[in-house]
Amino acid sequence: MKKHLTVILGAGFSANAGMPTxxxxxxxxxxxxxxxxxxxxxxxxxxxxxxxxxxxxxxxxxxxxxxxxxxxxxxxxxxxxxxxxxxxxxxxxxxxxxxxxxxxxxxxxxxxxxxxxxxxxxxxxxxxxxxxxxxxxxxxxxxxxxxxxxxxxxxxxxxxSTIPKTDAELKVIYQGFTDYISQFENVDIFTLNHDLLLERVLELNRLEYSKGFNTANSPIRHNELSVPYFDNTFNKKIKIHKLHGSLDFFQFRHYENNGSMWLEPTGEYDYYMTTNYSTKHNSIRINPNTKEILQDYNPDILPKFITGTRKLDTINYDFLFKHLFQNFQEVIEKTENLFISGYSFSDEHLNEKLKTNEFNFVNQNPSKEYPYEGNGMNIKSLNELKNGG
Incomplete structure (x- = not known):
């Protein structure tokens, strides 16, 4: 089994399942x-x-x-x-x-x-x-x-939020992808997509993954249960780094009572992860050591993903996105094997790092060949990866 693979996924990866482009x-x-x-x-x-x-x-x-x-x-x-x-x-x-x-x-x-x-x-x-x-x-x-x-x-x-294909269809469409990444002992997946398709594909194939969110020492609780919060700890073979955020990422903004009638924002926040309606709306913030309730209301239930043409404005100043991009920088510097699917090479903050090394690459894209130096192949379809490529 090969040791390590770095994966970069763009919108074209999700488009294979009929997701919106x-x-x-x-x-x-x-x-x-x-x-x-x-x-x-x-x-x-x-x-x-x-x-x-x-x-x-x-x-x-x-x-x-x-x-x-x-x-x-x-x-x-x-x-x-x-x-x-x-x-x-x-x-x-x-x-x-x-x-x-x-x-x-x-x-x-x-x-x-x-x-x-x-x-x-x-x-x-x-x-x-x-x-x-x-x-x-x-x-x-x-x-x-x-x-x-x-x-x-x-x-x-x-x-x-809606995946058009059935579970059975997804297993067929992404069989080549799951066969390929299963050849490696460790896989770091850096995805630019906000949807939850990747997670669903891995779950259907019983491939465990971590996203940097964990319940241990979590300051967020719901119905007496710890809610996964972002601590940038990845403890599974497959690590998913959602560089531009996700539909299941939410921010719990910190407020405190300064003796007035109103709670005042402190400027601090935690990120937590859920797809559950009640958890999103009714979580509380606690002291993870004493279990004391610090805040029983979070006014922000907006899913946290970044878009627009100046994403670096957010990446540089938000601790979750900053950490995830730092993860990319650290991993890509040590990467030998690179798999890319559906990425159009339009994000300069990624391209700058891709230009610095020559990788053993596989680039799946029906219209865009790998534009940098390296050893590898360009393929049109994920089907070309079936049975491990």
């Missing part, structure tokens, strides 16, 4: 978005597409669903007007972040969105209806600009 995500945004958004009572946001009647009904109980659908509609129109087309969703994400530093620009955008809504629904302003419909206009009169960024993350997460 950058272009299909762009299509979700690049359309008329009026009334396409749903707002759950939990503060999470979803697309109306493919939801059942009960879900849609519940998602419209919060009036904000309507206002922010018009805001996003105007955001897309403004973005397309500036760019000439909907380039891709990460650029759209960065466009919002950059423009939202300009309060005057944002005020104007909200005003245009409000006018558009009232043009479509003029009866909102009729004297007999004003009181009844004022809730639908609340978001325009009490603007929460940060909410737009949060909604965008939720919408991307909703797109990535």
């Amino acid at each position: 950058a272009s299909t995500i762009a299509e979700k945004f690049d359309r008329d978005l009026k009334e396409k958004l749903l707002s759950a009572s939990s503060s999470e946001w979803f697309w109306i597409d493919d939801k059942d009647e009960t879900f849609i009904h519940n998602g419209k109980l919060n009036y904000d669903y309507l206002a922010y659908s018009y805001v996003f509609n105007e955001l897309v129109k403004s973005y397309v007007e500036d760019r000439g087309s909907f380039v891709y969703y990460e650029d759209f994400y960065q466009y919002i972040i950059d423009n939202f530093t300009n309060a005057e620009w944002v005020e104007s955008l909200f005003e245009v969105a409000k006018k558009s809504l009232l043009a479509d629904k003029p009866f909102f302003l009729e004297d007999k209806n004003k009181e009844y419909y004022k809730g639908y206009l609340f978001a325009f009169d009490h603007k929460q600009f940060q909410k737009v960024i949060n909604i965008l993350n939720y919408l991307i997460g909703d797109i990535l």
Whole structure:
């Protein structure tokens, strides 16, 4: 058995299972978005597409669903007007972040969105209806600009949360991949994908993995059980480093009582991992040594993944992403065997490290050959890896 393998996975790896690509995500945004958004009572946001009647009904109980659908509609129109087309969703994400530093620009955008809504629904302003419909206009009169960024993350997460293929299909599609990595004693997988497809593929093949989250000494608890928190400790043969975050990563922000009526943020935080609704919403923070409850409420249930075109801004200053990228730097310097699947070589913070060594590589990509020096082969399909390659 070979000793060690480093793996880099991009969006093309998940695309093998029919998961959304950058272009299909762009299509979700690049359309008329009026009334396409749903707002759950939990503060999470979803697309109306493919939801059942009960879900849609519940998602419209919060009036904000309507206002922010018009805001996003105007955001897309403004973005397309500036760019000439909907380039891709990460650029759209960065466009919002950059423009939202300009309060005057944002005020104007909200005003245009409000006018558009009232043009479509003029009866909102009729004297007999004003009181009844004022809730639908609340978001325009009490603007929460940060909410737009949060909604965008939720919408991307909703797109990535469903795996289109059955378990049986996944086992067939990824047999070559699982055969190949099973040849090695230790495997470090660095994935740029936020979805949970990789984890599902490994579980179906009974391949244990660790993601740097552990329950030992965890400061996060739920129903008297420790919740896995990020301590950058990997204790399995297969180590998954989700460089840009994941749908199951959440941040527990620290607050403390300074003697006033309000809890004050300390600026510190822990990362924890879950796919369980109750754990996400009802976890508490404790002193892991004394078990004393330090905080019984976490206001942030936004899944933590980074996107946009300036990811290094987050990587350099957030301790989870900083640690994960440091892991990549340390591992890649000692790597001899490299397997790449579905990576388009568009992330310079990775490419800088790939350029420094000549690896024994296998690059699976139907359209992009390995662009750097090394010894190896380019393959089109994961099927070419079956029975160990």
